[in-house]
Amino acid sequence: MDSTAQAEATRTEDTSGADDLAYDVFSRQCPSRGTLEHVTGRWGALTLGALHDGSFRFNELRRRVDGVSEKMLSQTLHALERDGLVHREAQPTNPPRVDYRLTPLGREIADRLMNLIQFVEGRMDGVLEARERYDGLAAGGR
Helix, strand or coil: CCHHHHHHHHEEECCCCCEEECCCCCCCCCHHHHHHHHHHCHHHHHHHHHHCCCCEEHHHHHHHCCCCCHHHHHHHHHHHHHCCCEEEEEECCCCCEEEEEECHHHHHHHHHHHHHHHHHHHCHHHHHHHHHHHHHHHHCCC
């Protein structure tokens, strides 16, 4: 997107003709920053990516997101649910059954996130080669 299009995307015009700033993730006070952190943080991204495959119970999701603690997964799911990205459905059974799935907004975000994940996975050979070169230079004192 060119700079003119970016400027137009970050401004909206109300009916009185006055310009209002839209959400700006680069601003410390902008609420979009928190959501971006929830989506792009390690556990948020992995949780959204796992839920991209369908609905999961908590322990199924914990096994799918290898390495996440119960506490961290719970906090992540709460944040994503609060942001409207994940739907939590508790069924009144004994024992209680709770399923998590993406909302339509969560699905849109997860689709984009999966494109990034697949892109990164597809470029890992180059990343690993770059790491080897860097580590070799660092070991040699640069």
